[in-house]
Amino acid sequence: MEQRTEIASMGEFGLIDHLTRNNETRQASTLLSIGDDAAVIDHFGRQTVISTDILVEGVHFDLMYTPLKHLGYKAVAVNVSDICAMMATPTHITLSIALSNRMSVEAVEEFYEGVYAACEQYNIDLIGGDTTSSQKGLFISVTAIGEIRNDQFVTRSGAKVNDLICCTGDLGAAYAGLQLLEREKRIFLENPGVQPDLQQKSHIIGKILKPEARLDVVEWLQEQQIVPTSMMDISDGLSSDILHICRASETGCIIYDEKLPIDPETKEMAQEFGLSGTSCALNGGEDYELLFTISQSDYDKIVLSEKISVIGYITAAEEGMHLLTRQGNKHKLVAQGWQAF
Amino acid sequence: MEQRTEIASMGEFGLIDHLTRNNETRQASTLLSIGDDAAVIDHFGRQTVISTDILVEGVHFDLMYTPLKHLGYKAVAVNVSDICAMMATPTHITLSIALSNRMSVEAVEEFYEGVYAACEQYNIDLIGGDTTSSQKGLFISVTAIGEIRNDQFVTRSGAKVNDLICCTGDLGAAYAGLQLLEREKRIFLENPGVQPDLQQKSHIIGKILKPEARLDVVEWLQEQQIVPTSMMDISDGLSSDILHICRASETGCIIYDEKLPIDPETKEMAQEFGLSGTSCALNGGEDYELLFTISQSDYDKIVLSEKISVIGYITAAEEGMHLLTRQGNKHKLVAQGWQAF
Numbered sequence: 139m140e141q142r143t144e145i146a147s148m149g150e151f152g153l154i155d156h157l158t159r160n161n162e163t164r165q166a167s168t169l170l171s172i173g174d175d176a177a178v179i180d181h182f183g184r185q186t187v188i189s190t191d192i193l194v195e196g197v198h199f200d201l202m203y204t205p206l207k208h209l210g211y212k213a214v215a216v217n218v219s220d221i222c223a224m225m226a227t228p229t230h231i232t233l234s235i236a237l238s239n240r241m242s243v244e245a246v247e248e249f250y251e252g253v254y255a256a257c258e259q260y261n262i263d264l265i266g267g268d269t270t271s272s273q274k275g276l277f278i279s280v281t282a283i284g285e286i287r288n289d290q291f292v293t294r295s296g297a298k299v300n301d302l303i304c305c306t307g308d309l310g311a312a313y314a315g316l317q318l319l320e321r322e323k324r325i326f327l328e329n330p331g332v333q334p335d336l337q338q339k340s341h342i343i344g345k346i347l348k349p350e351a352r353l354d355v356v357e358w359l360q361e362q363q364i365v366p367t368s369m370m371d372i373s374d375g376l377s378s379d380i381l382h383i384c385r386a387s388e389t390g391c392i393i394y395d396e397k398l399p400i401d402p403e404t405k406e407m408a409q410e411f412g413l414s415g416t417s418c419a420l421n422g423g424e425d426y427e428l429l430f431t432i433s434q435s436d437y438d439k440i441v442l443s444e445k446i447s448v449i450g451y452i453t454a455a456e457e458g459m460h461l462l463t464r465q466g467n468k469h470k471l472v473a474q475g476w477q478a479f
Numbered sequence: 480m481e482q483r484t485e486i487a488s489m490g491e492f493g494l495i496d497h498l499t500r501n502n503e504t505r506q507a508s509t510l511l512s513i514g515d516d517a518a519v520i521d522h523f524g525r526q527t528v529i530s531t532d533i534l535v536e537g538v539h540f541d542l543m544y545t546p547l548k549h550l551g552y553k554a555v556a557v558n559v560s561d562i563c564a565m566m567a568t569p570t571h572i573t574l575s576i577a578l579s580n581r582m583s584v585e586a587v588e589e590f591y592e593g594v595y596a597a598c599e600q601y602n603i604d605l606i607g608g609d610t611t612s613s614q615k616g617l618f619i620s621v622t623a624i625g626e627i628r629n630d631q632f633v634t635r636s637g638a639k640v641n642d643l644i645c646c647t648g649d650l651g652a653a654y655a656g657l658q659l660l661e662r663e664k665r666i667f668l669e670n671p672g673v674q675p676d677l678q679q680k681s682h683i684i685g686k687i688l689k690p691e692a693r694l695d696v697v698e699w700l701q702e703q704q705i706v707p708t709s710m711m712d713i714s715d716g717l718s719s720d721i722l723h724i725c726r727a728s729e730t731g732c733i734i735y736d737e738k739l740p741i742d743p744e745t746k747e748m749a750q751e752f753g754l755s756g757t758s759c760a761l762n763g764g765e766d767y768e769l770l771f772t773i774s775q776s777d778y779d780k781i782v783l784s785e786k787i788s789v790i791g792y793i794t795a796a797e798e799g800m801h802l803l804t805r806q807g808n809k810h811k812l813v814a815q816g817w818q819a820f
Contacts, residue, residue, distance in 0.1 A: 169526065169630075169632075170632065170634060177528070177529050177530070178526055178527065178528050178529075178565070178627070178632050179526060179527040179528075179529065180526050180527075180629075181522040181524075181525075181526070181527065183524070184522075185510065185519055185520065185521050185522070186519065186520040186521075186522065186527060187518070187519050187520075188518050188519075188520065188571075188573065188606065188607060188622075188624070189518070189573075189607060190573040190575050190607055190608055190609055190620070190622055191575070191609045192575045192576075192577055192609045192611055192618070192620060194577045194611055194612070194613050194614070194618070195614070196614040197577070197611060197612050197613065197614065198611070224519070230529075232529065232530075232531040232622060234531050234532070234533045234620050235533075236533055236535045236538070236618060265529065266529060266530060266531055267531055268531055268532045268533045268620075270533055270535055270538060270539070271535070271538050272535050272538065272616070272618070273535070273536070273537040273538065273615065273616055274614065274615045274616070275613070275614055275615070277533070277535070277577060277613070277618050277620075279531070279533060279575050279609075279618075279620035281529075281531055281573060281622040283529070286519070288521075289510075291510075291511065291519050293511060
């Protein structure tokens, strides 16, 4: 039988000590980490980028099919993704959790294993947080901090007419993976004897359960000295997120349906659910890929990267925001992304 | 009838826009605030102090007797208090909330009124956050950021033998106020016709519902060029918190019972509940006063301040941690502060 230690048996400080006993610092800028009222960071003349996100059980994740280690990893990755979306280098996170007594210390440890794995992956320091109880469900709040050379950060508002619209990786996979997991959950609840076969679906399931922040692309762009004119990460779905860029930049856009990078697994799963791959890509959300615009003069550099697709271009605001289909039809883009409420 | 707008009718972005439409920036260091993936801060050669806290409905607050505006103020103040406890100057916060559908937009607005009032009081910028739904209850996560001249931050670990132990304000009042509110709640639930008379209890009720961070004391200490050897804020109760300082500093301590600053309202309320004022002060928690140690050579400067009490002194570790009563008896200090689990 697996060991179960009640959180109450350790107390708040015992639990914090226990969970952070192997916490390493990697950043020379971390002057003081966990264990005081606040952490202290040096900046060496750089600017700081800061972002925060909450993940709520039953709203953002379902513990029935979400391994806690993956959840810990994801909680960090989605915040690191926001730092990447500024073209900044992530350096630190704080992590707060509110736990119900349903969770054992072992379960929280598993969650932290994922947190630490992500800290290692992205070379960042966990420097603080808060741990408390909740009456119901698990709440996770992460604040991520990054650094950037003075005034080199990239906002959503710098896109210019004729800029190329680019995205990383492939789109819609997380949504397809979520639909699959939700279906298998329903089947399992009706018939607990049936074990889901998810063998051929590792890409879409990986994208929903353990997404990666595209720090690799940020570093590649920096190496190539490509400075996007605008950038954000795709968390609510491409159509919702490109609208954010267009509104902030006071532009319109054209997105080419045929240019959308969609994985075969995503297409297959979409078909099973009577959807199109395009609709998963536009409205799915949770991709955590980067969406950015570049000057046309950077096109020659961008095509060198297999990680980046050019999916459209920026137009004048009065031309509106449209998807151009293979058949040459224009459809108005509407934000149908994920709704928190 | 009061207006009730469903949060769902606004959507996440509508709600965020609505709540942050009057958000002002006060800090020249705020280069980019709410509305992008992350905020951007400049540092002008200073170091950054960062701290984070969660407040959970049913664990940290009871909406039956907590006005939402006070709650918003408190959520900011308790985080600012952590920044003050490093002898740093608070500059920015991020605020994330998870809301149940029980809350209306008007209710969230009231909460934000308190948040903005605290931002004004402490001269800080709200620069980001996340807003989402919860299945049950209100969750509030605040990350506070402050700045400090290079390497001037004060940790918990610098107390030296013979240093004086000081605290600000008065202790135990928040605990006494909480007991009073809990009693009045029980009476009200049993007999809704009875209106509580809290007229003569404004100090203790104010301390629990709307505590202030002691930024005033930090500024005073800076003006007097007093650099505490160690510092923290009293959130879990004096006995628990002085143990943190002693453990981090590898020292012991003596606290004088008769020197503990306890307000008459606290004493009176303690008596009604069959407690002593001392036990409220030692074990109460949520005071958000500052606890710090200074070199004896700073004593002459400290006595000038009415806001600061000298309550004991630091001893060698092997002498242990004790309370010395009026009768000259020594009692071992035990952490009995607030337990999150």
